[in-house]
Amino acid sequence: MAASTPATPIDRSRMPRVEIDTAALKANWRTLDALNVTGRTGAAVKADGYGLGAGRIAAALYEAGCRDFFVAWPEEGVALRESLDAAGVADATIYVLQGVWLPDVPACLAARLVPVLSSLAEIAAWCEGLERAGTKAPAALQLETGMNRLGLDAADLPIVRAAVAGGTLDVALVMSHLASADEETGQREEQRAVFLAMAEAFPGVPRSLANSSGSFLGPDFTFDLTRPGIALYGGRAGAPSEGRLKPVASLTAAVLQVRGARAGEAAGYGAAGRLSRDTRIATVGLGYADGYLRAASGAGVPLREMRPGATAFVAGHSVPVLGRVSMDMTLIDVTDVPAELVEPGTRVEFFGPNVAIDDVADAAGTIAYELLTGLGRRVERVWR
Structure with a gap:
């Protein structure tokens, strides 16, 4: 058998990348923590740290002072625990928001995860798993207060209290x-009132209600533990957050080619980007396969009848996206940028310090969460 040939390194300088500013991430956590005068500030790192890398995100936030982390699935929790253990972090608490079923219990125990239980069936499964393992471990409870998504109803609480009184269920946190x-x-006021009434069934147990936006609502909502998510990553968290959070993620890609086109010609698929002037077009190596949504296109999508398309930033200039975003490429109008400043290899920012991620989300008719969690596998994560 022939010897294998060593892999030849590939030049990634033209590939899309998202740069993650850990100093900004920590600053955002500290801003949110300063708002919480009644308790601790945690962090939602589900969906692989909102698409950026949960292990690195959690390690940076731990350095800032965070000790409570929230994921969606047990698998995410196990992976995060392994990452934190490798980094020498032993005292972080990891909550699993979507609970556990009986087959998950051994892995949760091994990874020291705290499941958030939202139904009597989940509570029964958790308690049975603990009995089989011959051990005890804490869980959290999710209370249904008006969202009609996940949670225990008021009618369930007598059964839950009996399990607590009987010693089969150790409740470390109640949340909604x-x-x-x-x-x-x-x-939000209605939910708070329902939450307070239901939480009285568990006197002395820490309480958690506030997400990112809730963290800005004051001590009536922050309780003992807040769970910010998008605000940590620099996304909008309601009007009170304006100007108080730093952008964390910067999505950039390289120009592949610059070409001239005449007024009246079209750019991109479907001739949607009809040119009103002689135009210099830069083709950039980023598309919807990388998570830059087609709905952000400059033309040719239904949203353009209601609002302008997205912009990008290159060589100190804000420029519009032209025509339809395609799978691997996006066109931008660089007519007003000095020609010597834009050439193949020049990097273009699609969101970051100069293009607010929420503005791009607005242009695409969505939210910043989707842009971050939708970043594709081809997008290199670079930590600063």
Whole structure:
């Protein structure tokens, strides 16, 4: 058998990349922590740290002072525990928001995870798993307060209290989730009132209600532990957050080619980007396969009838996206940028310090969460 040939390194300088500013991440956590005068500030690192890398995100936040982390699935929790253990972090608490079923219990125990239980069936499964393992371990409870998503109802509480009184269930946290923390609908106050009434069934147990936007609502909502997510990563968290959070993720890609086109010609698929002037077009190696949404296109998608398309930033200039975003490429209009500043290899920012991620999300009719968690595998994660 012939000897294998060593892999030849590939030049990634033209590939899309997202640069992650850990100093900004830590600063955002400290900003949120300063708002919480009643308790601790945790961090949502589910969906692989909102697409950026949960292990590195959690390690940076631990350095800032965070000790409580939230993931969605047991598998995420196991991976995060392994990462933190490798970094020498032993005292972090990892909550699993979507609970556990009986087959998950051994792995959760081994990784020291705290499941968030949302139904009587989940509580029964957790307690049975503990009995089989001959051990005890804490769990959290999710209470249904008006979102109608996950959670125990008020009618379930007598059974849960009996399990606590009988010693089969150790409750370390009671929590619920605000559905409208960033909107003046009155729902958040209604949920808070329901939460307070239900939490009275567990006197002395720490309470958690506030997400990112809820963290800005003051001590009536922060309770003992907050669970910010998008705010940590620099996304908008309601009006009170404006100007107080730093951008953490910067998505850039390289120009592949610059070409001239005449007024009246078209750019991109479907001739959607009809040119109103002689135009210099830069083709950039980033597309919807990388997570840059087609809905952000400059033309040719339904949203353009209601709002402008996205912009990018290159060589100190804000420039519009032209035509439709395609799978691997996006066109931008660089007519107003000095020609010597844009050439193959020049990097273009699609969101970051100069292009707010929430502005791109608005152009695409979505939210910053989707842009971050949708970043593709081809996008290199670079830590600063």
